[in-house]
Amino acid sequence: MPRKIALVGIGKIARDSHVPALQASPDWDLVATVSRSGKVEGVEAHDDFDAFLAARPDIGAISLCLPPQPRFDYAQKALSAGRHVMLEKPPGQTLAEVHALAALAATRGVTLYASWHSRMAAGVAAAKAWLAGRAVRGGRIIWKEDVRKWHPGQDWVFEPGGMGVMDPGINALSILTEILPEPVHLTAATLEFPENRHTPIAATLDFTGNLRAEFDWRQEGPQRWDIEIDTxxxxxxxxxxxxxxxxxxxxxxxxEGPGEYPALYARMADLVARGDSEVDLAPMVHVADAMTLGRRIAVAPFAF
Incomplete structure (x- = not known):
């Protein structure tokens, strides 16, 4: 029988990706949502997370699609209540938050899955297999998209903890850390902050191994998400x-496989069945390093 799961945070990513994946999943039965305003037709809806946990002890797994800023408190409550938890990317505001959640999950004997949906893209496993055992001479990442299209009116991305352009950029870093045969680390970064915002709208990251990443949230016209590796x-x-x-x-x-989010939920089901957790923070380490090493440049104010 499919396991019962609740989806918390019914915003754009939940509607576009999580709900369709769960509705098609043979492993999961979406039986409840928790959101201040969003709902899924035909699914029991709650607007208070504490009340939900008390009312539905039979729901053993929770997928958190909230922005990263409030996510720790929700995850901590869910894990403490003995529920398995899946985290949308990035898994938290800080590395320390996610380390604390991983320790709590281990103590409570439940699964914590820090998911990276871009690692489930169709070409990633094949690229990793091809690169295995090969020397990497260099490479480049070009990750440029329009924030107004993908995060319309979502000011949280520019608030502390929202990561700014690192929110999509971490998708590229999740792929890079998955496919490279040897790890790399950051050596320098340039971060462009709008004068009226707290997080960057563009960034350039330089890594060991002659690798460079360029992220920009001001892209108009065709969107670009490319990774090139030279061997x-x-x-x-x-x-x-x-x-x-x-x-x-x-x-x-x-x-082509099942798609990114169906693959995530299949992975979550496997982790729960085996009693394991998966919390790979390598992509987030690069973001934290960029915020530490980054040279800050002020650019024009941004408004949606």
Missing amino acids: PQARIALRDGGARLEIDGAAQALD
Whole structure:
């Protein structure tokens, strides 16, 4: 029988990705939501998380789709109540928060899954397999999108803890840390902060191994999510956020699989069944390092 799960935070990412994945999942039965205003048709709705936990002890798993700022408190309450928890990316505001949640999950004997949806893109596993054992000579990430399209009116992304352009940029970093045969670390960064905002709208990150990432949230027209890695044998490229794979410009055949979010929920089901947790913070470490090493540049004010 599918396990009962509740979805907390019914915003754009929940409606666009989580709800369809859960409705199609053979592993999960979406039986409740918790949100101040959002609802899913045909699903029991709550607006108070504490009251929900008390009223529905039969729901053993909770997926948190809230912005990162309030997520720790919700996750802490859920884990303390003995519920398995899946975290939308990024898993928290800070590394310390997520370390604390991982320790709590271990103490309570429940699963904590810090999910990275871009790692489930169709080309990522194939790119990782191709790069295994090969030397990396360098590479570049170009991750440029329009914040007005993907986060319309969502001011939380520019508040402390919202990460700014690092919110999409961490998707690229989740792929990079998954596919590289050897780890890299940040050496320098430039962060562009709108004069009226607390988080960056653009960033350039330099890593060991001659790798550079360029993130920008001011992209108009075609959106771009590309990762290119140079090796002595060839250049491998992931396009469209990892959906397409090229080797020296030639498109590679891929197993499309179930899709990013269905794959996340299948992984969550497997972790719960085995009694394991998965909390890989490598992408978030690079973001934290960028905030530490970054040279700050003030740019024009931003308004939605």
